[in-house]
Amino acid sequence: MNSRTFDEADWRKGMEFFRYSLPVARGGIRQGILIRLENSGGAVGWGDAAPLPGWSAETLEDVIATIRSEKSEAQAPSSLVCAIEAARCSVQKYGIWISRRDHLPLNALLDGSSQEILDLARSALARGCRCFKIKVAGISPEDLPLLLRTILALANGRCRFRIDPNRAWEFDSTLRVAEMLKEYPVDFFEEPLRDFSMLPDLIKNCPVGIALDETLREISPSELPAFKGASALVLKPTLMGGFKVCRDFAEAGDALGMASVVSACYESGVGIYALGRFSLTLPRSVAAGLDTYSRLEADVLCERLDLGDFIFHGESLLPDVDISKLHPL
16 A cells, blocks of 8 residues: 555545436436545535536446546546546635636527527526527528527527537538628637638638637647637536646636636536536636536436526535435445
């Protein structure tokens, strides 16, 4: 034992691990691992390791295997790093994350058919939302102008849009859509290109702003200058290797004039709360993407987070975790 480093031997000290399963709207189950960390003074913090199937490099089984293994913290997969960092900050009541503001707006997540998107937009507008992320996989790009006009009319002209094609568009078609939408209040297209190597050229030529998402998992912060002119960085700690990595990107992006959009991956309320607190600490932080929380039909918390007004309030406390919904590893 004496031959092992502190990192290898002690990163699990004070930690308990619990598995959870939560139903998701439109079917499906969201699974993850909660970390409960108690320090020597009796203070308790929580973190959420929730790899997203189809997007995370690791599976939930990989997370569990790491917890049960002799691997060092440096060898932990992305979502587990995220949970460890969040638990450590949480046990200190997030005192080491210095907030720059006391609240931050949230965008609403709109997806599905045009009618489903309109229904979601109406509901969000009624609750005060003024920023909409539209995932366009279910609609034709040619339908976007009418869709945006309709939502703008419902909002009396007071809303903004983020368009997310999930790397589905070609370069030329992206420019065509941008020409159609350049007079609308579109903050950016989020990672639109199937061939991401063409992003620097797109950024230079597109009349609509471009945000980096998937690319951030393929480059380091030092490589951001190659994308100078991008409008924003979509930061997903669960997928990108934790909060420290995301902060490094945010600070590098700030120096280049890029905004930071902290974005969720269907984490539980524990994870969503940590993302909200983190978003308050970043330079150029703009409306966060935490609305995946609304798709969870149940939560691990005794009381759901109050995000109904599409604002994350920094003074709010994390509700108690409902241990009865968890399964010890």
